[in-house]
Amino acid sequence: MRVIIHKSSGWGLVFRPFLWAGLSVSLLLLIIGTFLFTSYYVQYSEMIDERLKGPLFPNVSQVYAAPVRLRVGDGTGLMDVAEGLRAGGFTEGGQSPKGRFEIIPSGIRIYPGEDSYFSPEPAEIQFADGGVSGILSIEDQYARNEYFLEPQLITNLFDSSREKRRLVGFRDLPADLLNALLAIEDRRFFEHPGIDFLRLLKAAYIDIRAGAVRQGASTITMQLARSLFLTRDRTIRRKMAEIMVSFQLENRLSKQEILEHYCNTIYLGQRGSFSIQGVGEAAQAYFGKDISELNLPESAFIAGIIQGPNLYSPYSSPERALRRRKVVLGAMLALSYITREEYAEAVDAPLGAVPTNTVASEAPYFVDMVRNKLLERFLQEELSSNSYRIFTTLDLRLQRAAAEAVRIGTEELDQRLEEMFPGRFAVAVGEDGTETAPVKPEVALVALDPKTGAIRALIGGRNYARSQLNRALAMRQPGSIFKPFVYGAAINSYQTGIYEQPWTPSSRIMDEPTTFEFNDQIYEPANYGEHYYGEVTLRYSLMRSLNVATVKLARSIGYETVVSLAHRAGLNRRILPTPAVALGAYEVTPVEMAGAYTIFANEGVRLDPHILSMVRSPGGVLLDITYPRRTRVLEPAVAHVVTTMLQDVVNHGTGIGVRLRGFDAPVAGKTGTSHDGWFAGYSSNLIVVVWVGYDSDRELVLSGASSALPIWTEFMKRARAVPEYANMTAPVAPSGVATVELDPLTGGLATPQCPSAVTEHFIAGSEPREFCYLHFLPPLPQMVAIPPRARAAQAIMGPRVAVPAPPPAPEMTPETALPAPESERAVSPPQPEPEGRKPGFFGRVIGIFGGGD
Numbered sequence: 001m002r003v004i005i006h007k008s009s010g011w012g013l014v015f016r017p018f019l020w021a022g023l024s025v026s027l028l029l030l031i032i033g034t035f036l037f038t039s040y041y042v043q044y045s046e047m048i049d050e051r052l053k054g055p056l057f058p059n060v061s062q063v064y065a066a067p068v069r070l071r072v073g074d075g076t077g078l079m080d081v082a083e084g085l086r087a088g089g090f091t092e093g094g095q096s097p098k099g100r101f102e103i104i105p106s107g108i109r110i111y112p113g114e115d116s117y118f119s120p121e122p123a124e125i126q127f128a129d130g131g132v133s134g135i136l137s138i139e140d141q142y143a144r145n146e147y148f149l150e151p152q153l154i155t156n157l158f159d160s161s162r163e164k165r166r167l168v169g170f171r172d173l174p175a176d177l178l179n180a181l182l183a184i185e186d187r188r189f190f191e192h193p194g195i196d197f198l199r200l201l202k203a204a205y206i207d208i209r210a211g212a213v214r215q216g217a218s219t220i221t222m223q224l225a226r227s228l229f230l231t232r233d234r235t236i237r238r239k240m241a242e243i244m245v246s247f248q249l250e251n252r253l254s255k256q257e258i259l260e261h262y263c264n265t266i267y268l269g270q271r272g273s274f275s276i277q278g279v280g281e282a283a284q285a286y287f288g289k290d291i292s293e294l295n296l297p298e299s300a301f302i303a304g305i306i307q308g309p310n311l312y313s314p315y316s317s318p319e320r321a322l323r324r325r326k327v328v329l330g331a332m333l334a335l336s337y338i339t340r341e342e343y344a345e346a347v348d349a350p351l352g353a354v355p356t357n358t359v360a361s362e363a364p365y366f367v368d369m370v371r372n373k374l375l376e377r378f379l380q381e382e383l384s385s386n387s388y389r390i391f392t393t394l395d396l397r398l399q400r401a402a403a404e405a406v407r408i409g410t411e412e413l414d415q416r417l418e419e420m421f422p423g424r425f426a427v428a429v430g431e432d433g434t435e436t437a438p439v440k441p442e443v444a445l446v447a448l449d450p451k452t453g454a455i456r457a458l459i460g461g462r463n464y465a466r467s468q469l470n471r472a473l474a475m476r477q478p479g480s481i482f483k484p485f486v487y488g489a490a491i492n493s494y495q496t497g498i499y500e501q502p503w504t505p506s507s508r509i510m511d512e513p514t515t516f517e518f519n520d521q522i523y524e525p526a527n528y529g530e531h532y533y534g535e536v537t538l539r540y541s542l543m544r545s546l547n548v549a550t551v552k553l554a555r556s557i558g559y560e561t562v563v564s565l566a567h568r569a570g571l572n573r574r575i576l577p578t579p580a581v582a583l584g585a586y587e588v589t590p591v592e593m594a595g596a597y598t599i600f601a602n603e604g605v606r607l608d609p610h611i612l613s614m615v616r617s618p619g620g621v622l623l624d625i626t627y628p629r630r631t632r633v634l635e636p637a638v639a640h641v642v643t644t645m646l647q648d649v650v651n652h653g654t655g656i657g658v659r660l661r662g663f664d665a666p667v668a669g670k671t672g673t674s675h676d677g678w679f680a681g682y683s684s685n686l687i688v689v690v691w692v693g694y695d696s697d698r699e700l701v702l703s704g705a706s707s708a709l710p711i712w713t714e715f716m717k718r719a720r721a722v723p724e725y726a727n728m729t730a731p732v733a734p735s736g737v738a739t740v741e742l743d744p745l746t747g748g749l750a751t752p753q754c755p756s757a758v759t760e761h762f763i764a765g766s767e768p769r770e771f772c773y774l775h776f777l778p779p780l781p782q783m784v785a786i787p788p789r790a791r792a793a794q795a796i797m798g799p800r801v802a803v804p805a806p807p808p809a810p811e812m813t814p815e816t817a818l819p820a821p822e823s824e825r826a827v828s829p830p831q832p833e834p835e836g837r838k839p840g841f842f843g844r845v846i847g848i849f850g851g852g853d
Helices: 010-051 078-087 175-185 197-210 220-229 236-252 255-265 279-287 296-307 318-334 340-348 356-362 364-374 380-385 396-420 479-496 538-543 547-557 559-568 579-583 590-596 636-652 704-720 788-797 822-826 841-847
Strands: 061-064 069-071 099-104 107-112 123-128 131-137 146-148 153-157 163-165 267-271 274-277 389-392 442-448 455-459 508-511 516-518 521-523 534-537 605-607 612-616 622-625 630-632 668-673 677-682 687-693 737-742 758-763
Touching: 069 131, 078 099, 078 107, 078 123, 175 220, 175 255, 175 296, 175 318, 220 236, 220 255, 255 279, 267 279, 267 296, 274 279, 279 296, 296 318, 296 340, 318 340, 364 389, 364 455, 364 612, 396 442, 396 455, 396 704, 442 590, 442 704, 455 590, 479 538, 479 547, 479 559, 479 579, 479 636, 479 668, 479 677, 479 704, 479 758, 508 538, 508 547, 534 538, 538 547, 538 636, 547 559, 547 579, 559 579, 590 605, 590 677, 590 687, 636 668, 636 737, 636 758, 668 704, 677 704, 687 704
Parallel strands: 061 389, 163 274
Antiparallel strands: 061 153, 069 146, 099 107, 107 123, 123 131, 153 163, 267 274, 389 612, 442 455, 442 687, 508 534, 516 521, 605 630, 612 622, 668 677, 677 687, 737 758
């Protein structure tokens, strides 16, 4: 048999070079690919090793609010304490680094953990009649008068972002949350090596059929790799890097560690100016709970919003959020993680998200101030490379009250301006079709403790996301809220001994159109509404905020005297001694004004406003502490007298809107109107300053009584509902204050014959020495010396009684002149309304518009 061997055809010879070339190129590409893979592998391996040397979140400086102080007798309820403990990181019954608590029949037992700072000892808080009835140390069984609850976290800050994060461990994750995450994000997590190839092929098939990216294939490991080490760019190069990093993470970490890091890393929404990072913070932000307390519907919701936190927001899109939660519950049912009964019950459950105002306490403007203040003491590198614990003065309860008061007050303000100027807030449409949002008045609110100077609440604007300008630190003309420093300087002049005749609240001054000359310039102030009242007392002038009388008073005591007091009260050095200073023409900030008012609210002692309490290292070492600086500016008696005058402003003067709006606690305050609206007021435990105006310094048109006062009142109503601030007491006159009864018409000491009398407060020694000359009736048979003004009055009106030449007689004092019984005063003949007499209800309402502001 012959075997015929055919020679190769010419075509083989033709393609053989291409075959070798192809093999050569392939080999070259393989070598290049291997080199690149090895290079990237080494590069990412070094990066991962460096990142995994320590904890993944080592550089988290935590900013905390002030601790809540419980006192025996406080009206704080058991549930309020439990809620505060949960918000502070405590768990009920479980274990937490912060601590745990348990509710018992008589109250609640608190067991602080190793990370607790303010309350190292366990205690039992007992409740009765709606408040705290007892505080008992569990260790020694001794009673305590007060106990500090763990302060709540405001934010993790001091890098390029602003975020909140509460770190949790794998053991902290409740079973429902863990199952929900696996069911909706990566059901084969414990089976694949970091990449789910089956899911990857399925996603590719779906995307090819749809002609677009419709199906995600990222595993939990890939998502962790992307969030920790890579960008979110949708490129092939980034995707390959993600796969490479995922393989390395699976080799270096256990599945439990990967899940733990994932749960602490994922972005879960935006609340105000803060991003919510991790399931621990999401549990607190959306449900006000520790993660261990989440139920099935809440766990399914958190797992569901990972795909689109803002898309499935329970506040802006509740129906969409419910649908997404149902998808997660369906996936859990399909994998038999839950029963059909549990599925049906969870699907019907409401979302249960806490109201958005519960996180108004984020206080973004306040946090900006904290950061700037810290940068004065620490380097940026220190703040970003150390886990400092920063404790501030912020009271979250008051911050929520401030946010709510501003919301209500600005809505009322907008409505009133819209009624006055229809269309002012309409959206403007340009020629190119672009819409311009209307410019609305802004607002600032500062609340501080008059005894310590600690800022307890601060609002710097209506919307931080829209504008980060902090109006609490903006320089603006204060208007009439500066006037108390004029009257305070006048009252204080008696203490200095410079002036022979003391100025007192009953001193008289002429209110009439007046031209003032200063440095060869003319200054002609006018009263609000061009109303003038002739001769008035200082108390009446401040109560009605009379401009001309106030400038006259400043001229009388010296403009330098007024400015000196303002500077010692902490107001800036740009305030100059001119006639305009009396009316608040020089710019200050709301924070400055709040600090300056401490000299009136704190018995003459100036306290610097401050926002930091202390800074501690991760190990608890004290790095910085704030001791408020105290400066004696006025004597307690002077501060008290000015306070009584400011009380009349609220009770009978331009600030009567506080009373008409239903706030009845003893407070003092002053309205102010420049281009803007102001109200500054204080109680025994709070000083609050509110500013309303435009950033452009455009005329607000509304007075402080109509713009800032309503916001101030709304805040004080809510502050009074906080147990620690509920007891707003009337000021007690210190030593050095003389309280006497005066005839309101003459200003002399009241006699039994005076038809009416008013109580007035004086610096001891400056009170009147003479009795009322119109109603003076010497006792019989002993005659006393008739005051000179009484002789003049009798010369005009005729003597009331025959008075013989009197022998020398002892001087009468208010103590020897007893007031007439109330029944006798009631039958006295009617008298015309005196200038300084307190008006009736309708007189007070109408009187608002008669004075200045």
